[in-house]
Amino acid sequence: MSSAVDTLEQSEAYMENPKLQKYFKNVWLKEKERWVSMYRVGKMRVPVGTNNGVERQNRMLKECHIKFQVDKSLSGLVKVLHKDFLPAGYKKYIDENALASDSYRSYLNYIPPYLHNRPPKIVKHCMKRLNNASSIPTDDVTRVGCTVFKVRSSESLLEYEVYFGSESEFPKCSCPDFKKWFLPCKHMFAVFNKYDDVSWNSLPKWYSDSVYITLDNYVIKTSDYNSLKQSDIALSR
Numbered sequence: 010m011s012s013a014v015d016t017l018e019q020s021e022a023y024m025e026n027p028k029l030q031k032y033f034k035n036v037w038l039k040e041k042e043r044w045v046s047m048y049r050v051g052k053m054r055v056p057v058g059t060n061n062g063v064e065r066q067n068r069m070l071k072e073c074h075i076k077f078q079v080d081k082s083l084s085g086l087v088k089v090l091h092k093d094f095l096p097a098g099y100k101k102y103i104d105e106n107a108l109a110s111d112s113y114r115s116y117l118n119y120i121p122p123y124l125h126n127r128p129p130k131i132v133k134h135c136m137k138r139l140n141n142a143s144s145i146p147t148d149d150v151t152r153v154g155c156t157v158f159k160v161r162s163s164e165s166l167l168e169y170e171v172y173f174g175s176e177s178e179f180p181k182c183s184c185p186d187f188k189k190w191f192l193p194c195k196h197m198f199a200v201f202n203k204y205d206d207v208s209w210n211s212l213p214k215w216y217s218d219s220v221y222i223t224l225d226n227y228v229i230k231t232s233d234y235n236s237l238k239q240s241d242i243a244l245s246r
């Protein structure tokens with residue numbers, strides 16, 4: 010890390026650009042733990058293998074925001090990005106977070122509290138596995154270590170190994186469902202069902218509180234619930 014910083018600081022482009030130096034020192038470097046992968050070892054990292062998200066944003070920009078724009082210059086495009094596209098995207102992000110939070114809606118009482126204030130897709134994913142776990146006989150779940158368990162497959166003779174992770178290790182189950190989503194699978198919920206000392210709280214906090222499976226409380230606090238309710242009503246019509 011320090012040699013990479015040295016290389017940058019000695020580069021021609023860096024030395025000739027006081028604005029870059031100021032930004033790098035005062036903004037980027039101060040928060041290096043947020044973007045340097047070295048500081049994120051063992052934390053939830055998502056490899057991005059496609060550019061579908063960027064392509065979709067590009068299509069939205071072209072089809073919904075600049076299609077009828079008269080000013081086709083670069084400054085016209087920047088104006089649309091600054092005044093329209095980015096604020097609209099941010100508002101959508103705030104609204105979707107707020108609409109899913111328990112400050113705005115009440116959760117159905119069969120949804121356990123540990124699934125409250127999570128993105129709807131995560132709640133749906135976990136509820137499906139939680140329901141499927143109820144059909145796994147308790148005899149098919151055995152403990153082989155403090156946080157390691159074996160769960161017999163209901164479809165084959167296989168046994169899956171469930172491990173709830175640690176401060177530095179990712180939780181895992183050897184089943185295909187977990188390998189596909191990296192989210193709690195029915196075998197994990199089957200372990201929760203059988204053992205009183207194991208629960209959702211047995212998952213490491215960095216995993217269960219990860220930004221990928223929680224709502225953004227910061228933006229929820231800033232949202233305007235009155236306008237939200239109107240837009241929600243408008244959408245449901």
Ligand SMILES: [Zn+2]
Pocket residue numbers: 169182183184185186187194195196197
């Ligand atoms: Zn599993």
